[in-house]
Amino acid sequence: MPSDPTLRVKALESLLVEKGLVDPAALDALIDTYEHKIGPRNGARVVARAWVDPAYKMRLLADAASAIAEVGLASSAGEHMVVVENGPKVHNLVVCTLCSCYPWPVLGLPPVWYKSTAYRSRAVIDPRGVLREFGLELAEDVEVRVWDSTAELRYLVLPERPAGSEKLSETELAELVTRDAMVGVAKALAPASGGKA
Amino acid sequence: MNGVHDMGGMHGMGPIHYEKNEPVFHARWESRVYALNRALAEWRKWNLDAWRHDIELLAPTDYLRMSYYEKWFAAMEKRVVKYGLVTRDELESGRPAPGSAKVNPAYTVTMAAVIGRGIPSSNDPSVAPLFQVGQAVRARNINPVGHTRLPRYARGKTGQIVRDHGVYVFPDTNAQFRGEKRQHVYSVRFAARELWGEDASPRDSVHLDMWDDYLEHAGS
Numbered sequence: 001m002p003s004d005p006t007l008r009v010k011a012l013e014s015l016l017v018e019k020g021l022v023d024p025a026a027l028d029a030l031i032d033t034y035e036h037k038i039g040p041r042n043g044a045r046v047v048a049r050a051w052v053d054p055a056y057k058m059r060l061l062a063d064a065a066s067a068i069a070e071v072g073l074a075s076s077a078g079e080h081m082v083v084v085e086n087g088p089k090v091h092n093l094v095v096c097t098l099c100s101c102y103p104w105p106v107l108g109l110p111p112v113w114y115k116s117t118a119y120r121s122r123a124v125i126d127p128r129g130v131l132r133e134f135g136l137e138l139a140e141d142v143e144v145r146v147w148d149s150t151a152e153l154r155y156l157v158l159p160e161r162p163a164g165s166e167k168l169s170e171t172e173l174a175e176l177v178t179r180d181a182m183v184g185v186a187k188a189l190a191p192a193s194g195g196k197a
Numbered sequence: 198m199n200g201v202h203d204m205g206g207m208h209g210m211g212p213i214h215y216e217k218n219e220p221v222f223h224a225r226w227e228s229r230v231y232a233l234n235r236a237l238a239e240w241r242k243w244n245l246d247a248w249r250h251d252i253e254l255l256a257p258t259d260y261l262r263m264s265y266y267e268k269w270f271a272a273m274e275k276r277v278v279k280y281g282l283v284t285r286d287e288l289e290s291g292r293p294a295p296g297s298a299k300v301n302p303a304y305t306v307t308m309a310a311v312i313g314r315g316i317p318s319s320n321d322p323s324v325a326p327l328f329q330v331g332q333a334v335r336a337r338n339i340n341p342v343g344h345t346r347l348p349r350y351a352r353g354k355t356g357q358i359v360r361d362h363g364v365y366v367f368p369d370t371n372a373q374f375r376g377e378k379r380q381h382v383y384s385v386r387f388a389a390r391e392l393w394g395e396d397a398s399p400r401d402s403v404h405l406d407m408w409d410d411y412l413e414h415a416g417s
Binding site: 108122 | 202203204205206207208210211212213214215216219221222223224225226228229230231232233235236237240249252261265266267270273274277282283287288291292293297299300301302303304305306308309310319346347348350362365382384389392393397398400401402403404405406407408
């Protein structure tokens with residue numbers, strides 16, 4: 001067999017297609033879904049809604065599945081979601097030390113660093129060092145809570161609403177919510193820094 | 198199993214490499230592996246726990262050397278043969294065995310539009326919890342050779358139940374097709390100092406999700 005992954009994957013796919021085991025059009029459709037339809041924008045909508053609507057935030061923290069479904073995201077997908085809230089004295093960080101568990105429906109597929117041996121090994125034993133590497137220095141009196149996704153629960157961090165964002169609309173607020181902030185390796189963007197994700 | 202995949206707390210893995218504006222897939226073959234994996238799962242020859250265990254069973258040197266989707270693909274090549282979807286000869290030749298029947302794909306375009314993996318509901322009042330929120334518990338010191346979701350770094354450590362997540366399939370038996378053994382899963386808070394000693398921050402904690410069978414009462 002060739003060692004080049006491109007050729008090997010192509011060889012297996014054509015064998016499976018020839019046997020009728022997979023439909024290449026279904027593969028195309030799934031890839032399109034993850035490349036274009038599912039991603040951190042979904043989670044950002046949930047966070048922005050929680051920032052502007054205190055009652056929604058309460059529902060989100062108590063029963064994330066139903067609350068995520070409310071903003072029009074698939075309910076079955078959010079079934080086993082847990083949302084953990086950051087505050088002035090609490091910072092949450094999500095990891096999967098055993099593999100790569102990640103809240104796909106609200107964040108899409110995880111980035112390479114999240115699945116890396118460095119992040120997986122260090123996030124639980126040295127969360128403050130990891131956060132420093134991401135440029136986030138936490139004060140001693142802030143409590144760091146690490147969530148190791150060892151079961152079928154999937155964690156989303158509700159970051160703090162940034163100062164100076166009082167006048168922004170829900171849509172504008174969502175632009176401040178990055179993937180990294182919802183994993184817990186960053187804070188939400190400050191309004192002045194623009195809306196880059 | 199006490200494999201290299203169970204790496205929480207290990208040293209020596211180096212700095213975290215962050216890629217700005219990272220694409221969802223870095224090459225077309227990665228996206229094909231991802232999608233093939235989903236499509237093959239629809240044949241229901243294996244379950245999610247057995248799937249994870251197949252990756253854990255890669256040689257430790259391969260596990261550490263390979264990229265994420267290389268691992269998925271290496272396990273997939275083994276898996277399609279192991280569960281009888283293709284024969285060893287077919288995998289090596291790349292062609293269906295002469296005279297073999299053609300089937301209809303299990304995973305369809307319609308299914309691809311639906312997100313989620315269909316994990317059963319966690320609401321099952323017929324299964325009683327063995328522990329209550331607030332109780333002190335100890336993670337059992339078990340070292341099974343098969344699949345487990347109890348990481349080494351928590352074994353023998355004492356924590357507190359902070360939330361009951363409901364009822365879930367037990368991975369240790371399910372991965373071996375020895376039954377779902379549904380039971381409660383809890384969020385258990387472990388103080389960082391309990392896990393890592395005096396050098397850890399007195400404020401910090403790690404929460405793990407743990408099944409009834411991973412826990413015992415810690416007394417007081």
